[in-house]
Structure formats: C-alpha cells, structure tokens
Amino acid sequence: MLTWQVAGHGPLRALDERLGRALAAGSIPSGAAEFFADLGNTAVALPVLLVVMVWTGWLGWRGQRGSWGADQGGEDAALGPAPVRWWLPPLAAGLALAAVPALVVPLKLWIARPGPPRMAGDAAAFYPSGHGATAAVAYGVAGLLLIRGLRERHGSAGAGPHTPATASTDTATTKAAATPTTAALTIAVVLLNAGVGLGLVRRGYHWPLDVLGSWCLAGVLLAVWCAVCDRWAAGGGGRAARRRTTGEAEAGADGS
Secondary structure, X not given: OXXXXXXXXXXXXXXXXXXXXXXXXXXXXXXXXXXXXHOOOHHHHHHHHHHHHHHHHHHHHHHHHHHHHHOOOHHHHHHOOXXXXXXXXXXXXXXXXXXXXXXXXXXXXXXXXOOOHHHOXXXXXXXXXXXXXXXXXXHHHHHHHHHHHHHHHXXXXXXXXXXXXXXXXXXXXXXXXXXXXXXXXHHHXXXXXXXXXXXXXXXXXXXXXXXXXXXXXXXXXXXXXXXXXXXXXOOHHHHHHHHHHHHHHHHHHHHO
C-alpha cells in the first residue's frame, strides 16, 4: 500500500510531502534531531548489535554447557542431549542486518523517489530509508536477543522433576521480576526508533513515508528472525517430543 502510493504518486504521497515539510520547519531542536538521525548509521548501529550478539551468544554457550552437565543421568540421558543451537539467534541477527542493504538498495533504485528539499542536489533515491531500516533491524533484533536471553536464562533455572517446591516458587518470582525488564527493553527500542525516524524527517533527510516504509521492511525481517529462532534454536521442543513418543510407545506396550 505505502509503496504503491509512493511509486504511483498517489494522494498519500502528496500528504506525506506536506507533512515532511512541516516537520522539517518545526520547533524540534535540530541538535537532538541530528543525534537521533545519526543512530541510524551503520557505524553506530552495527557495533551495538555486535556487542549484544557476543554477550547473548556467550550466555547461550555457557547455559548449554550447564545443561549438558545436568543431563548426564536419568531420563534425559536416555533421550540424549537436547540440540540447543545457542549460536543461531546471534548469527541470524547478523544476517538480518546484512539483509537490509540487499533489500533497500533495489527498492530505492526501482522506486527512485526524490528526497526532501534539503537533499535536492543528491541524485540518490530515498524510499525506503536505509537509516530507518538499519536502526529498526539493529536495535530491534538486539532487543529481541536480550529478551530471549532473559527468558532462557530464567527458564533454565526452572523446576525439574526433583526440584523442591521452594525452588519452584523462587523461579516463578524470578520470572515475574524479569517481566518489567522485558517491557522496559521493548519500550526503549520503540522510542529509540521513533526518535531516529523523527530525526531523519526533522533534519530533512527523508520524507515520513520513507521512514514508515523502512519500518514495515524491518518488521518483516524481525518476524523472520523470530520464526527461525523459534523453529530451530531451542532444543526443548525436540526433547519434549521424544518424551511424548517414548511415553506413547510404553503405553502401547503396556496395553498390549
């Protein structure tokens, strides 16, 4: 819808350009707008994501080592170690950011939308915003990595079949305490990207629809990252399935 309006010079594009001019001439401090616009640079967003990738990858690797040590006996030993791919979420996060220019550049060349008046002398195309997509994917997937790491960290401390009731209560309390952190991370990522988008428009680097289109593209990449990690990263589902299969086989043998 947005791309069609921009490429076909629809009424939404005319409204967008009027709004962009009004925001560029508005009262938002230009220094603050420039600061947030710069957060969409790869030179800023990439190091932030790399730090989060390394830290969450280390947490996943350490957690897997602990789970291997705990699974050496009993029922889990018979089922075998869970195939936890701790390296997949950080790797997929890096690939998601690498996909941004691979998708944005062809779209820009295809649509070839001119920029705001400040960028009149720039021959480059402007829809969707590369800075907006870079910020949305880098900071978005960094936040998702941190949230996923928090959940897995608290989940790894969950009660097992021989865990005392007091330990189960402590685990539930710890998970409840982590909820505000997850909410805070989500709000911080949303506000940060809103600041980047507003800064890009206020400084006259992009039209509002350029930024909105980049957010839609980033949303697709983040959804793909979540689907990949949910499908292939965690090993608990595979182990649970094997437990169900074993239980069904045993029940069938008893019934016969």
